[in-house]
Amino acid sequence: MTLNVLLVLILLAIVLALLRWRRCSRALLALAVVLLLAVGCGPLPIWLLTQLQSGYATEAPIAWGQRNAIVLLGAGTVRATDTGPVEASLFAYGRINKAAALYRECRQTGHACRIEVSGGDARGLGQSEAAVYAGNLQRLGVDPADLLLESRSMNTWQNAQFSGPLLKAWGADRVLLVSSGFHLRRGMLYFAHFGIRATPVRADYVDGIRSWEPLSYNFTMADLALHEYTGVARYHWYNAMGWNVQATKPGAL
Template sequence: MLAILFVLLLGAACLYRLRWRRTGNLVVAAAAVLFFGVGCGAVPRMLIRSLQSPYDVEPAIAWAPRNAIVLLGAGTVVAGDEPLQPSYFADGRVLRAAQLYNACKATGRECHLFVSGGDSQDHGEAESVVYGRALRKLGIPEADMSFETRSMTTWQNAQFSRPLLASYAPQHMVLVTSGIHLRRSLLYFAHFGIEPQPVAGDWLNARREWIPDSWNYLLADAAMHEYLGILRYRVYNALGWNAPKAARLGS
């Protein structure tokens, strides 16, 4: 969003230099509206609502005899000389995946956690492995977890998770990621024939402020990242640049 504002102001400066003052004034006014609309919360609130609102906070899950819970990565953090830790935006996902696993096991059904995420930040260890340590501390046994360690993007999360899920052959699948990330994740997973039940590990809210707040700019950028990812998918599909769609898993 800050880049867009910079381009608008740069464009206005060029218009003033060309003596197109009226058009320049309109561009400056548009930049001001965007600056306050984003910073005061109206724009990110609108963007986030359509990404998160389709999904229930506590969805009812009909556990089958054999279940798979897929957890998507959200980065890691270097904590001095200590082992890598899940990032701020990953903790909710990890906790939610553990809660779902325990809920599934409480019904007496078979349940397996598939953790997907490579070392996209070049921290020296795959996200999924880092999350695995956290999940073990939450009581998830090693035997009930599998780790996909190659993916660097959400697209690859779906692509590289498919063979693991196909091998396990679950009767029901659940996908855990951030609420803002569910729409794009489900689109990519469906492309590879995976149609899981979505569950949000965290939710985001914009702040209503009179003075522009940096948090709202962060949320707007995160939302725009999701929309651009969806747009890119559709454009690549139209141009034939995506991998061929896979058959529905289990069909």
């Protein structure tokens, strides 16, 4: 996203220079240089990610209920080779490990605990995220009987939409939403829309890197953050236009 904007600015500057609009051309080139340094050297992605994650940087003690649901949001799957097994993606392992740790902590209280794994086969690899992650969770000691699989959702909005009935059917009185720090603001917004009062739990925290030279990593982190901001802005825009499904009354779950 940010790299595309940079290339467009440079191309427009070249076109304007050919048309002899030199002042406009120089202005666009200067803007391109500022964007290159602000993103590539770290200041912009660091600021964007800090604003997204600051509310989740510190973990508060969890007050467990009688029936606790730990909702694990998917982060994609990959296939190592053309014929290899479907595996969790890079970002998924932190979320999986965090969900398993919360499950063990919950079980120590003696109360009922379930992990709801939410995620379909968005990449068309033949196996849902929910099923793949469930295998990882079982290898980490989670009882298969304590897994609730939601394998239809293709995005975060559907994660929230399809999780509601599943959690309600099980009778959860305490819901924890586990995801990456950068993803929690959007996830919490969507789950609240469907009447799910959840406690956010950060599985991981990402940041940009300050550097004297532009780094491709920082462009990736900026795009990651902008994707989240776009999702939040789209939600509010769709609400204003009446395009979202009707919100569920808060606390309906």
